[in-house]
Amino acid sequence: MLKYLKKYWFYCLLAPLFMVGEVAMDLIQPDMMADIVDNGVLKSDMELIVSVGIRMILFVMLGGFCGVMCGVFANIAGQGFGNDLRKDLFSRIMSLSFQQTDKISTGSLVTRLTNDVTQVQNMVMMSIRGFVRNTVMFLGGILMLYRQSPLFAGIAACGLPFVALFVVFFLKKASPLFAVVQEKLDGINNVMQENVAGARVVKAYVREAHELKKFDDANEALCSKNLHVQTLLAFMGPCMNIVLNLCIVGVILAGGLNVKAGGAITPGNVMAAITYLAQILNGVLFMANIFQTFTRAKASADRINEVLKDPAVITDGPGAMDTVSTGEVEFKNVSFSYPESSGERVLQDVSFRVKKGETLAIIGSTGSGKSTLVNLIPRFYDATGGEVLLDGKNVKDFPLKELREKIAIVLQKAELYSRPIEANIRWGKDDASHEEIEKAAKIAQADSFIRSTRSGYDTMVSEGGHSLSGGQKQRISIARAVLKNAEILIFDDSTSALDLKTEAMLYEALRRECPGVTKIIIAQRIASIQGADRIAVLEGGSISALGTHEELLKNSEIYQAIYRSQMKEGGAAS
Ligand SMILES: Nc1ncnc2c1ncn2[C@@H]1O[C@H](COP(=O)(O)OP(=O)(O)O)[C@@H](O)[C@H]1O
Numbered sequence: 001m002l003k004y005l006k007k008y009w010f011y012c013l014l015a016p017l018f019m020v021g022e023v024a025m026d027l028i029q030p031d032m033m034a035d036i037v038d039n040g041v042l043k044s045d046m047e048l049i050v051s052v053g054i055r056m057i058l059f060v061m062l063g064g065f066c067g068v069m070c071g072v073f074a075n076i077a078g079q080g081f082g083n084d085l086r087k088d089l090f091s092r093i094m095s096l097s098f099q100q101t102d103k104i105s106t107g108s109l110v111t112r113l114t115n116d117v118t119q120v121q122n123m124v125m126m127s128i129r130g131f132v133r134n135t136v137m138f139l140g141g142i143l144m145l146y147r148q149s150p151l152f153a154g155i156a157a158c159g160l161p162f163v164a165l166f167v168v169f170f171l172k173k174a175s176p177l178f179a180v181v182q183e184k185l186d187g188i189n190n191v192m193q194e195n196v197a198g199a200r201v202v203k204a205y206v207r208e209a210h211e212l213k214k215f216d217d218a219n220e221a222l223c224s225k226n227l228h229v230q231t232l233l234a235f236m237g238p239c240m241n242i243v244l245n246l247c248i249v250g251v252i253l254a255g256g257l258n259v260k261a262g263g264a265i266t267p268g269n270v271m272a273a274i275t276y277l278a279q280i281l282n283g284v285l286f287m288a289n290i291f292q293t294f295t296r297a298k299a300s301a302d303r304i305n306e307v308l309k310d311p312a313v314i315t316d317g318p319g320a321m322d323t324v325s326t327g328e329v330e331f332k333n334v335s336f337s338y339p340e341s342s343g344e345r346v347l348q349d350v351s352f353r354v355k356k357g358e359t360l361a362i363i364g365s366t367g368s369g370k371s372t373l374v375n376l377i378p379r380f381y382d383a384t385g386g387e388v389l390l391d392g393k394n395v396k397d398f399p400l401k402e403l404r405e406k407i408a409i410v411l412q413k414a415e416l417y418s419r420p421i422e423a424n425i426r427w428g429k430d431d432a433s434h435e436e437i438e439k440a441a442k443i444a445q446a447d448s449f450i451r452s453t454r455s456g457y458d459t460m461v462s463e464g465g466h467s468l469s470g471g472q473k474q475r476i477s478i479a480r481a482v483l484k485n486a487e488i489l490i491f492d493d494s495t496s497a498l499d500l501k502t503e504a505m506l507y508e509a510l511r512r513e514c515p516g517v518t519k520i521i522i523a524q525r526i527a528s529i530q531g532a533d534r535i536a537v538l539e540g541g542s543i544s545a546l547g548t549h550e551e552l553l554k555n556s557e558i559y560q561a562i563y564r565s566q567m568k569e570g571g572a573a574s
């Protein structure tokens with residue numbers, strides 16, 4: 001993660017330098033104070049008081065200036081670091097494959113992108129400023145203390161081991177808890193994410209109280225863990241203060257006795273020593289704080305790295321494609337099981353071929369593996385056995401971008417974004433003209449309903465497409481895919497919310513306007529797919545029958561059964 005700081009090395013260097021200046025000014029002050037007391041006040045030398053006083057003020061101003069500069073440079077480095085890291089992390093999250101996002105929840109990804117990055121960023125800023133400040137403060141303080149009197153330095157040396165002991169003890173106890181705190185935060189974000197996104201379902205099932213309880217539990221868990229950590233750390237300060245005060249008592253006692261006996265120590269020395277002791281201890285306390293931020297940030301950095309370093313599962317093929325686009329899709333003995341599902345086969349020995357311009361329809365009960373099957377074509381997942389071929393070449397051999405540009409897929413769950421309808425469709429092709437968009441919408445049977453909305457193509461779609469009906473969302477998603485003008489068009493149950501008549505018009509328009517496009521269409525109703533060139537019946541992950549509507553009616557019992565049950569429904573409806 002340090003590589004993100006490289007770009008800002010200059011600021012990382014400047015900030016501590018200015019910090020040394022600030023601390024040096026801080027360290028000189030008590031010494032000058034001692035001078036004023038011993039040589040000015042006690043000897044009533046007004047001139048000395050004024051001149052040293054003026055010098056003190058100048059030094060304070062210089063110190064302040066150094067402090068400001070240090071703050072500015074540390075901020076430039078810290079913010080830049082955080083910004084770059086967040087950007088990279090986001091782009092990595094965008095490129096995660098389905099199988100990776102299945103593993104890390106959305107809530108957790110959000111926490112990592114926000115909270116965890118902030119933690120690491122804080123650590124960087126704190127280190128740049130604090131590390132130097134407190135090291136110099138600590139060492140300089142001891143040196144200055146020694147200058148006042150070696151005796152004082154001796155007293156400090158007795159107290160410091162105890163301070164060190166406290167720091168180590170508390171941090172050791174607290175550090176494992178930091179990771180747990182972040183985990184609890186994940187928990188909250190997960191509940192939040194699911195419920196904010198699914199607010200409508202929550203309302204529909206009157207589950208508010210239940211979900212609130214779930215949130216409360218997650219919140220409670222976070223709160224109690226945080227409290228645990230903070231209580232632990234709260235003990236650290238007072239414990240150290242006790243040591244400090246004992247040291248101060250020691251300094252006053254030893255100093256007082258020495259002054260009384262007419263030794264080398266002056267009252268000013270005692271005064272300065274007390275200030276130096278406080279500075280030394282402050283240095284240590286801050287150092288402890290830095291270590292605390294450090295351990296906390298370490299937990300965050302690990303979580304960020306888990307995303308950044310998770311090796312890409314689905315990677316570009318060797319590239320340099322010299323194949324001709326034939327628009328042909330072929331499955332050769334393909335089998336598949338989800339990575340997390342202990343080898344349970346979702347697809348088994350699936351083989352078929354769709355030629356350019358052909359339409360293959362896939363029908364089958366829910367859970368039979370239809371979505372899984374089409375997800376293998378753009379490599380949302382990789383087949384675990386057999387080969388998926390496009391243009392006669394294994395899909396794994398294409399560069400991902402090139403592969404996915406050849407395919408327009410309408411996912412089962414239509415995803416729209418909160419922007420105008422036109423922009424939603426334009427996703428398919430950035431540089432499309434309004435006419436092209438309209439044409440795509442016409443094919444998707446979306447044009448007329450879009451025109452009937454108040455602002456037509458400029459109508460805003462609300463987040464997640466909630467302002468549209470299911471069928472409208474599906475048609476906009478289809479328009480987006482059609483606009484892409486890809487070689488292969490895949491509909492994953494994308495017309496389920498359309499009435500039969502609109503659906504028939506849509507397929508008719510597709511046949512007419514996109515004759516060269518290979519189409520793979522998953523559908524539920526035989527009525528909507530009987531015109532397809534071929535129909536595959538998927539049962540439990542295998543193709544149990546493949547042929548035209550007429551062939552299947554003759555040969556496939558399952559197909560006949562589906563047909564009969566749908567005819568009965570249709571008959572009852574009409
Ligand atoms: N991301 C996933 N991780 C694990 N199992 C999954 C995942 N998606 C689907 N499955 C399982 O794979 C099987 C087939 O699912 P799917 O292809 O969505 O069926 P269909 O689209 O035909 O309804 C189901 O048993 C489902 O539980």
Ligand SMILES: [Mg+2]
Nearest residue numbers: 370371412493
């Ligand atoms: Mg499905």
